[in-house]
Amino acid sequence: MNVLVTGGAGFIGSNFIQYYLSQHPEDVVVNLDALTYAGNINNLKDIEHLSNYHFVKGSITDDTLVNQLFAQYQFEYVVNFAAESHVDRSIVNPHLFVETNVLGTSTLLNAALKHRATLKKYLQISTDEVYGSLGQTGFFTENTPLDPRSPYSASKAGADMLVKAYYETFDLPVNITRCSNNYGPYHFPEKLIPFLISRVVDGLTLPIYGDGENIRDWLHVLDHCRAIDLVLQQGEIGEVYNVGGHNERTNNQIAHKIIDLMDYHPSKIEYVQDRLGHDRRYAIDPTKLETELGFKPLYTFDQGIKETVEWYLNNEDWWRPLQERAQLKRVEENK
Numbered sequence: 001m002n003v004l005v006t007g008g009a010g011f012i013g014s015n016f017i018q019y020y021l022s023q024h025p026e027d028v029v030v031n032l033d034a035l036t037y038a039g040n041i042n043n044l045k046d047i048e049h050l051s052n053y054h055f056v057k058g059s060i061t062d063d064t065l066v067n068q069l070f071a072q073y074q075f076e077y078v079v080n081f082a083a084e085s086h087v088d089r090s091i092v093n094p095h096l097f098v099e100t101n102v103l104g105t106s107t108l109l110n111a112a113l114k115h116r117a118t119l120k121k122y123l124q125i126s127t128d129e130v131y132g133s134l135g136q137t138g139f140f141t142e143n144t145p146l147d148p149r150s151p152y153s154a155s156k157a158g159a160d161m162l163v164k165a166y167y168e169t170f171d172l173p174v175n176i177t178r179c180s181n182n183y184g185p186y187h188f189p190e191k192l193i194p195f196l197i198s199r200v201v202d203g204l205t206l207p208i209y210g211d212g213e214n215i216r217d218w219l220h221v222l223d224h225c226r227a228i229d230l231v232l233q234q235g236e237i238g239e240v241y242n243v244g245g246h247n248e249r250t251n252n253q254i255a256h257k258i259i260d261l262m263d264y265h266p267s268k269i270e271y272v273q274d275r276l277g278h279d280r281r282y283a284i285d286p287t288k289l290e291t292e293l294g295f296k297p298l299y300t301f302d303q304g305i306k307e308t309v310e311w312y313l314n315n316e317d318w319w320r321p322l323q324e325r326a327q328l329k330r331v332e333e334n335k
């Protein structure tokens with residue numbers, strides 16, 4: 001199989017490529033990534049020597065380049081991770097999110113359609129954020145109406161709608177996965193968990209938005225990668241699959257867990273002005289993935305967060321330069 005992975009130098013994409021090649025060593029993976037501030041080619045240094053792994057620096061919005069790659073490799077699988085992914089940045093520059101997330105997806109879909117002879121599956125990596133915000137009860141199912149509330153989630157929802165349209169109109173073989181918050185190694189240090197870990201390392205306060213009672217549903221990134229591979233291989237064409245691990249936590253609980261693991265002081269938590277339009281709660285119902293494809297996460301949160309803290313402590317040379325690149329000035333949350 002020839003597989004196009006876009007955004008493969010980011011957090012989830014780089015974990016996915018390493019996981020995928022370990023499971024399918026006979027396949028060829030082409031990683032198309034624009035290397036924005038969030039892309040880091042060092043994430044893949046353990047596999048860059050492999051003859052069946054190729055990195056191409058470029059944008060998913062570059063129609064010529066994308067079509068060249070499709071013509072050259074005749075891809076069987078396309079997995080689109082490439083995105084602007086940070087909610088706070090989407091509040092500052094919404095247009096960039098439309099360009100990358102909507103127009104970029106449109107470019108990939110057009111190329112996939114043109115080169116559909118070999119294509120077995122186009123998989124769009126989406127997010128639970130397209131469903132909007134929940135109250136204290138209820139869960140997002142695949143039938144929950146899309147109700148995005150930030151420019152980030154609106155652009156991801158727009159991309160999902162295009163993918164659905166290419167299935168309905170052109171019969172393009174597609175799937176969409178919508179996952180909850182990921183955590184684990186190679187997570188950019190502007191995101192909540194690595195951000196808090198790095199602040200503890202530096203002996204700083206731990207800024208938390210609002211009252212800290214916003215709830216996210218956390219899944220280890222390698223469990224997400226397993227779910228993506230499962231959907232790629234076995235997902236029914238045209239279907240959407242929610243991905244989650246029944247693991248809701250408030251931001252306060254996340255902060256206290258890191259404080260406990262790193263032997264820090266709870267008094268260091270500092271509540272700061274809330275994010276604009278801050279979604280209160282996300283919670284995924286992954287029943288369809290579990291019952292139809294047999295998905296079960298391997299990580300417990302306690303084990304996953306412990307290993308993640310250890311990874312950041314052992315890999316300061318990875319995240320320290322990224323802090324400067326991102327000009328981190330304030331608490332950044334989530335995805």
Ligand SMILES: NC(=O)c1ccc[n+]([C@@H]2O[C@H](COP(=O)([O-])OP(=O)(O)OC[C@H]3O[C@@H](n4cnc5c(N)ncnc54)[C@H](O)[C@@H]3O)[C@@H](O)[C@H]2O)c1
Pocket residue numbers: 006007008009010011012013032033034035036037038039040058059060061080081082083084085086100104125126127128156178179180181182183188334335
């Ligand atoms: N992080 C999460 O918790 C989470 C949860 C659910 C879904 N998702 C989705 O998963 C995908 C990956 O998320 P992530 O956290 O790894 O993001 P990330 O920001 O870490 O990585 C995004 C990658 O895309 C690349 N990229 C950006 N614009 C590009 C373009 N125009 N062309 C090619 N490459 C480009 C960046 O260089 C980077 O390597 C996103 O689509 C996101 O919406 C993320």
